[in-house]
Amino acid sequence: xxxxxxxxxxxxxxxxxxxxxxxxxxxxxxxxxxxxxxxxxxxxxxxxxxxxxxxxxxxxxxxxxxxxxxxxxxxxxxxxxxxxxxxxxxxxxxxxxxxxxxxxxxxxxxxxxxxxxxxxxxxxxxxxxxxxxxxxxxxxxxxxxxxxxxxxxxxxxxxxxxxxxxxxxxxxxxxxxxxxxxxxxxxxxxxxxxxxxxxxxxxxxxxxxxxxxxxxxxxxxxxxxxxxxxxxxxxxxxxxxxxxxxxxxxxxxxxxxxxxxxxxxxxxxxxxxxxxxxxxxxxxxxxxxxxxxxxxxxxxxxxxxxxxxxxxxxxxxxxxxxxxxxxxxxxxxxxxxxxxxxxxxxxxxxxxxxxxxxxxxxxxxxxxxxxxxxxxxxxxxxxxxxxxxxxxxxxxxxxxxxxxxxxxxxxxxxxxxxxxxxxxxxxxxxxxxxxxxxxxxxxxxxxxxxxxxxxxxxxxxxxxxxxxxxxxxxxxxxxxxxxxxxxxxxxxxxxxxx
Amino acid sequence: xxxxxxxxxxxxxxxxxxxxxxxxxxxxxxxxxxxxxxxxxxxxxxxxxxxxxxxxxxxxxxxxxxxxxxxxxxxxxxxxxxxxxxxxxxxxxxxxxxxxxxxxxxxxxxxxxxxxxxxxxxxxxxxxxxxxxxxxxxxxxxxxxxxxxxxxxxxxxxxxxxxxxxxxxxxxxxxxxxxxxxxxxxxxxxxxxxxxxxxxxxxxxxxxxxxxxxxxxxxxxxxxxxxxxxxxxxxxxxxxxxxxxxxxxxxxxxxxxxxxxxxxxxxxxxxxxxxxxxxxxxxxxxxxxxxxxxxxxxxxxxxxxxxxxxxxxxxxxxxxxxxxxxxxxxxxxxxxxxxxxxxxxxxxxxxxxxxxxxxxxxxxxxxxxxxxxxxxxxxxxxxxxxxxxxxxxxxxxxxxxxxxxxxxxxxxxxxxxxxxxxxxxxxxxxxxxxxxxxxxxxxxxxxxxxxxxxxxxxxxxxxxxxxxxxxxxxxxxxxxxxxxxxxxxxxxxxxxxx
Numbered sequence: 001x002x003x004x005x006x007x008x009x010x011x012x013x014x015x016x017x018x019x020x021x022x023x024x025x026x027x028x029x030x031x032x033x034x035x036x037x038x039x040x041x042x043x044x045x046x047x048x049x050x051x052x053x054x055x056x057x058x059x060x061x062x063x064x065x066x067x068x069x070x071x072x073x074x075x076x077x078x079x080x081x082x083x084x085x086x087x088x089x090x091x092x093x094x095x096x097x098x099x100x101x102x103x104x105x106x107x108x109x110x111x112x113x114x115x116x117x118x119x120x121x122x123x124x125x126x127x128x129x130x131x132x133x134x135x136x137x138x139x140x141x142x143x144x145x146x147x148x149x150x151x152x153x154x155x156x157x158x159x160x161x162x163x164x165x166x167x168x169x170x171x172x173x174x175x176x177x178x179x180x181x182x183x184x185x186x187x188x189x190x191x192x193x194x195x196x197x198x199x200x201x202x203x204x205x206x207x208x209x210x211x212x213x214x215x216x217x218x219x220x221x222x223x224x225x226x227x228x229x230x231x232x233x234x235x236x237x238x239x240x241x242x243x244x245x246x247x248x249x250x251x252x253x254x255x256x257x258x259x260x261x262x263x264x265x266x267x268x269x270x271x272x273x274x275x276x277x278x279x280x281x282x283x284x285x286x287x288x289x290x291x292x293x294x295x296x297x298x299x300x301x302x303x304x305x306x307x308x309x310x311x312x313x314x315x316x317x318x319x320x321x322x323x324x325x326x327x328x329x330x331x332x333x334x335x336x337x338x339x340x341x342x343x344x345x346x347x348x349x350x351x352x353x354x355x356x357x358x359x360x361x362x363x364x365x366x367x368x369x370x371x372x373x374x375x376x377x378x379x380x381x382x383x384x385x386x387x388x389x390x391x392x393x394x395x396x397x398x399x400x401x402x403x404x405x406x407x408x409x410x411x412x413x414x415x416x417x418x419x420x421x422x423x424x425x426x427x428x429x430x431x432x433x434x435x436x437x438x439x440x441x442x443x444x445x446x447x448x449x450x451x452x453x454x455x456x457x458x459x460x461x462x463x464x465x466x467x468x469x470x471x472x473x474x475x476x477x478x479x480x481x482x483x484x485x486x487x488x489x490x491x492x493x494x495x496x497x498x
Numbered sequence: 499x500x501x502x503x504x505x506x507x508x509x510x511x512x513x514x515x516x517x518x519x520x521x522x523x524x525x526x527x528x529x530x531x532x533x534x535x536x537x538x539x540x541x542x543x544x545x546x547x548x549x550x551x552x553x554x555x556x557x558x559x560x561x562x563x564x565x566x567x568x569x570x571x572x573x574x575x576x577x578x579x580x581x582x583x584x585x586x587x588x589x590x591x592x593x594x595x596x597x598x599x600x601x602x603x604x605x606x607x608x609x610x611x612x613x614x615x616x617x618x619x620x621x622x623x624x625x626x627x628x629x630x631x632x633x634x635x636x637x638x639x640x641x642x643x644x645x646x647x648x649x650x651x652x653x654x655x656x657x658x659x660x661x662x663x664x665x666x667x668x669x670x671x672x673x674x675x676x677x678x679x680x681x682x683x684x685x686x687x688x689x690x691x692x693x694x695x696x697x698x699x700x701x702x703x704x705x706x707x708x709x710x711x712x713x714x715x716x717x718x719x720x721x722x723x724x725x726x727x728x729x730x731x732x733x734x735x736x737x738x739x740x741x742x743x744x745x746x747x748x749x750x751x752x753x754x755x756x757x758x759x760x761x762x763x764x765x766x767x768x769x770x771x772x773x774x775x776x777x778x779x780x781x782x783x784x785x786x787x788x789x790x791x792x793x794x795x796x797x798x799x800x801x802x803x804x805x806x807x808x809x810x811x812x813x814x815x816x817x818x819x820x821x822x823x824x825x826x827x828x829x830x831x832x833x834x835x836x837x838x839x840x841x842x843x844x845x846x847x848x849x850x851x852x853x854x855x856x857x858x859x860x861x862x863x864x865x866x867x868x869x870x871x872x873x874x875x876x877x878x879x880x881x882x883x884x885x886x887x888x889x890x891x892x893x894x895x896x897x898x899x900x901x902x903x904x905x906x907x908x909x910x911x912x913x914x915x916x917x918x919x920x921x922x923x924x925x926x927x928x929x930x931x932x933x934x935x936x937x938x939x940x941x942x943x944x945x946x947x948x949x950x951x952x953x954x955x956x957x958x959x960x961x962x963x964x965x966x967x968x969x970x971x972x973x974x975x976x977x978x979x980x981x982x983x984x985x986x987x988x989x990x991x992x993x994x995x996x
Contacts, residue, residue: 007982008945012699012909013973018839019783020531020823022558025523033518060520081785117615117809124808128651133631149807153626153652201510285517287579287814309647310622311615315813316785325518341516411510447506475511484505 016067016078024077024317025064028325031333033059034340037249038347063324075323080316086307088115088314092323098331100294103258104276106266112300114293115319117311118286119229119277122293123194124150126227126275129306130299131156136190138176138224140168142414142468143456144201147194147229158456159190165374165405167197167205170214177222192225198262199232199410202454202470205374206236206409209263216268228265228276232410234283234338236261237346240375240406243354249343254335262409272296275303280322282411283338288318345411345474348481352413352473353406355485363400374408381493401492411474415448417467423498431459434467440491446484514565514576522575522815523562526823529831531557532838535747536845561822573821578814584805586613586812590821594790596829601756602774602792604764610798612791613817615809616784617727617775620791621692622648624725624773627804628797629654634688636674636722638666640912640966641954642699645692645727656954657688663872663903665695665703668712675720690723696760697730697908700952700968703872704734704907707761714766726763726774730908732781732836734759735844738873738904741852747841752833760907770794773801778820780909781836786816843909843972846979850911850971851904853983861898872906879991899990909972913946915965921996929957932965938989944982 069076075091087093096113100106116122131137133155139148141160148158162172180189195215197207219226241247252260265274272295279291293303307313326334356362360379378400402417419425419433428436431452438450451468452459459465473481567574573589585591594611598604614620629635631653637646639658646656660670678687693713695705717724739745750758763772770793777789791801805811824832854860858877876898900915917923917931926934929950936948949966950957957963971979 006940006943006945007974007978007985009969009971009974009979009982010945010947011973012970014780014784014909015973016783018532018842020527020835021783021819022525022527022556024525024819027520027522029518029520034516058520077783077785081783083779083784117813120810121808133653146807146810152807153804155631281581282512285514285519285575285579285814286512286581287575287811287817289809289811289813306651309644309650310619311787311809312618312644313785313787315615315787315816316783317815317819318813319785321519321522321815337518344516411512442504445504447504447508449508471507472510473507475509475513476505476507480505481507484507487505 011083013083016082019067019077019081021067021077021081023064023066024320025062026321026324027060027062028328030059030061031329031336032340033337034344036251036336036340036343038343061328063328065320065324075320075327077316077320080320082316084313084316084319086114086304086311086313089319089323091327092319095323095326095331096292099334100266100278102331104264104266104294106294107268107270108272108296110297111266111272111294112297114295114300114304114307115314116277116291116293116303116307117289117314118281118291119231119279120146120150121289121311122277122279122291123147123227123229125303125306125310126192126277126293127151127154127156128310129302130225131192134187135192136185136187138173138190138193138195139456140195140200140203141456142200142203142451142454143194144196144229145453147196148456156192157187160456163200163203163205165205165376166211167200167203167207168195168211168215170211170218173215174218177218177224189222191223192227193219194227194229196229196232197265198230199235199407199412201232201410202412202449202451202468203414204405204407204410204412206262206407209268212263212265213268216265216274219273220271224273226265226269226274228274230264230276231279231282233261233264233278234342235345235411236342236409237349237407239408240350240353242357243350246350252339254332257335257339266294272299275299283341284322284325288322290314290318290322348473349407351478352481352485353404355482356404356413359485359489360401362404365403375406376403377406378403381489381496401496411472413471413473415451415469415471417451417469419467422496429461429463430465430467431461431463434469437467437491437495438469440495441488444487444491446487448488509581511581514580517565517575517579519565519575519579521562521564522818523560524819524822525558525560526826528557528559529827529834530838531835532842534749534834534838534841536841559826561826563818563822573818573825575814575818578818580814582811582814582817584612584802584809584811587817587821589825590817593821593824593829597832598764598776598792600829602762602764604792605766605768606770606794608795609764609770609792610795612793612798612802612805613812614775614789614791614801614805615787615812616779616789617729617777618644618648619787619809620775620777620789621645621725621727623801623804623808624775624791625649625652625654626808627800628723629690632685633690634683634685636671636688636691636693637954638693638698638701639954640698640701640949640952641692642694642727643951645694646954654690655685658954661698661701661703663703663874664709665698665701665705666693666709666713668709668716671713672716675716675722687720689721690725691717692725692727694727694730695763696728697733697905697910699730699908700910700947700949700966701912702903702905702908702910704760704905707766710761710763711766714763714772717771718769722771724763724767724772726772728762728774729777729780731759731762731776732840733843733909734840734907735847735905737906738848738851740855741848744848750837752830755833755837764792770797773797781839782820782823786820788812788816788820846971847905849976850979850983851902853980854902854911857983857987860902863901873904874901875904876901879987879994899994909970911969911971913949913967913969915949915967917965920994927959927961928963928965929959929961932967935965935989935993936967938993939986942985942989944985946986 067077136159139158161176162169275295280288362377365376449470565575634657637656660667773793778786860875863874947968
């Protein structure tokens with residue numbers, strides 16, 4: 001990093017000879033480790049058997065990175081394990097830049113990327129950099145709790161706007177901003193938005209290009225910076241098709257695959273008002289603690305300065321491992337990996353919703369079929385141990401107990417619980433009933449995430465509303481997913497009759 | 499982490515089968531890679547030749563960590579690369595706890611440790627957790643700039659106190675607190691102190707136990723939390739002995755070695771008011787981005803919560819590598835490594851100061867021989883190209899141009915520049931002269947760190963004072979160190995006559 005011939009005694013750098021690592025080696029999976037299509041003839045559990053037969057069949061490649069580079073520009077521990085610039089290893093910067101250009105296709109020329117240590121830390125850095133204490137931040141009415149938690153130490157105040165099955169509502173956003181009453185609110189109109197547009201956490205919604213354009217235009221009008229936290233971008237699973245109607249997947253070439261994904265806000269950002277947060281947590285592994293910002297160069301410079309007085313730079317080992325992985329796979333290999341990964345999550349999503357369809361009677365909502373392909377289902381109890389189709393008059397069972405949005409991306413199914421008919425509703429209210437039901441499910445051996453934690457503003461005992469659960473299908477095995485839904489059904493049957 | 503039999507669908511965890519790393523391998527140096535004693539017969543460059551002959555003689559060991567554990571409790575990528583608790587891998591926690599207990603010997607029982615991503619990030623987390631905007635923080639009059647930078651976004655205000663050759667002055671501290679005038683200062687008396695007591699950055703001072711006790715007692719009296727940032731703890735080099743008087747090192751056993759080190763504030767902390775920051779940056783490598791807090795369990799719990807909404811946890815790769823290294827070496831091996839590392843820095847320090855003694859006439863200050871072994875030298879020019887002892891009457895050369903504190907720990911030599919006799923002193927002042935001299939040295943090919951950046955409060959053009967440079971001997975090779983001092987001498991000769 002020094003000029004040739006310049007002797008720097010300015011820094012406080014240990015000599016690399018004192019780094020006790022002579023070399024590091026990684027054994028990595030090959031990009032085509034998971035299949036690109038499903039066969040409807042095969043068991044719907046093929047994704048699962050593939051996972052658990054891995055130990056015999058796993059195909060791997062290896063790389064080794066030594067302390068000193070063999071060729072100029074090579075990754076080497078000498079520099080990767082040294083104090084480094086907050087912008088990260090040059091090779092990693094190149095790989096990320098190529099990826100953003102080819103996949104997200106930003107709408108202006110001089111965008112910049114900057115590595116960070118994961119989207120939550122990235123968001124905290126944004127908050128520290130562009131917000132003043134007491135500033136409001138536009139968020140969705142249901143939001144990732146750590147994003148709210150990261151704002152609190154900086155005195156930023158969440159301003160929730162309404163959602164529909166495509167995520168944040170442009171109508172609700174415009175209304176919130178147009179009707180902003182500074183004195184009633186006790187703060188100025190917000191100039192920053194935090195949003196998870198794909199696989200929205202917790203509701204599982206996917207926002208299409210049309211909605212993004214509407215929201216972007218409103219943000220231009222009201223001068224709002226959009227912070228797009230998009231960890232689930234490559235977990236776009238498409239519309240849920242009930243098991244009986246499902247057909248084999250068709251394989252897409254790389255360009256068709258990228259075109260099939262709901263685009264990033266970067267694609268419509270002609271003014272440089274989007275700060276996009278990408279992470280390797282869902283596509284490589286969460287322990288990498290590595291991701292990046294894509295934004296205009298002025299924002300990138302400020303974020304880099306803020307990084308220098310906190311994380312300083314992402315861990316050198318993770319830079320070595322993720323960079324070596326991506327250099328080994330190359331762009332095409334990583335796209336191959338991402339395609340197959342998306343399919344894995346699609347199969348998980350399908351299997352999990354199939355479990356719900358077996359346990360409950362699911363009735364698609366006719367009004368909430370959104371453009372991005374999510375469908376809302378009303379769920380009612382099936383008559384126990386019979387499979388006779390429900391008569392419309394059989395009100396004891398046809399009344400929906402909850403609804404679920406069949407997600408078209410991400411890891412989560414969002415349940416909205418209808419407690420109005422519960423015997424204790426008038427005395428307990430929905431919040432206490434949510435806690436009660438959550439506890440009963442947990443006592444029966446299944447942990448759901450309680451809905452109240454995803455509210456960006458405190459939920460009071462007498463706040464009107466419905467109960468919610470966020471339920472993840474990302475990690476458990478099929479028996480666990482099946483059992484969880486069965487347990488939920490059994491607890492719910494008991495719960496509604498209490 | 500789940501109860502046996504409990505099915506958790508609450509989190510958003512990817513399945514470990516999707517982590518593309520099958521195994522990682524590290525080739526590590528053995529603990530006795532560097533010698534434990536020097537021989538005065540040997541060249542003073544033996545540390546250097548040892549480094550650069552490494553490629554042939556390096557003795558290494560290897561470890562491999564696979565995706566799934568062979569035995570319960572083993573390190574495994576399945577958990578290390580997953581979302582993890584902010585407290586880190588259990589094996590790493592154990593290693594750190596044992597180390598703190600044996601080396602720092604805290605003065606109370608229920609102290610806790612918590613991993614962080616490096617001392618600067620750790621300090622930023624402390625600021626976020628225990629300070630409110632507008633709160634003052636006691637710092638030394640010369641302070642690590644990133645520590646000040648980390649405070650700024652939180653609105654914390656540095657309150658500098660005076661230093662002597664042992665670091666922060668207890669007299670100046672008491673005076674600052676006793677005379678605190680809330681209305682004149684515009685803020686309450688501070689309740690937090692930030693201090694680098696060993697190898698102080700930038701001044702290179704070392705604080706002994708007596709001074710620490712004095713400062714601790716004042717902090718008890720005024721209810722101040724001490725944040726001890728101690729990255730250079732194992733770089734305790736002892737008193738500088740001029741080359742002609744130097745004798746061979748004696749080898750210390752482990753207990754004698756630990757007893758020979760200036761103790762941590764933890765050793766005198768009977769009230770739990772110390773938050774100690776340790777890092778692997780100087781003892782393993784900076785790219786590890788790994789360190790830990792040692793503090794009372796109440797503070798640890800708050801720091802853990804703050805970590806959850808920012809870094810979340812240190813990188814999984816670094817946890818695997820540092821933990822495996824320390825498990826491989828065991829406690830005794832790590833102590834062996836640290837002993838030898840300290841000796842390497844001692845030899846570097848000695849060589850660098852020898853270069854100064856060759857280039858300049860160094861006169862030890864009789865008044866500043868402190869208890870921790872640092873000595874201040876006044877440096878004047880030697881008559882060019884002659885080695886005739888200076889006559890006391892030869893005022894042209896005997897007048898000191900700068901002083902240096904021969905550090906007894908750390909990486910830095912701190913120069914205080916006396917500009918009063920410079921022809922432009924009355925018109926330019928010391929700050930502009932510092933910049934001018936720094937620029938001339940840089941243009942001659944040597945980078946020093948300019949002193950003004952280490953002032954925690956802004957230095958104005960007309961602030962009275964002396965110029966300063968911080969000069970590091972930690973990373974360069976002997977030719978570079980020698981050349982840097984020679985260049986400095988040549989530039990200085992020209993500078994004083996301009």
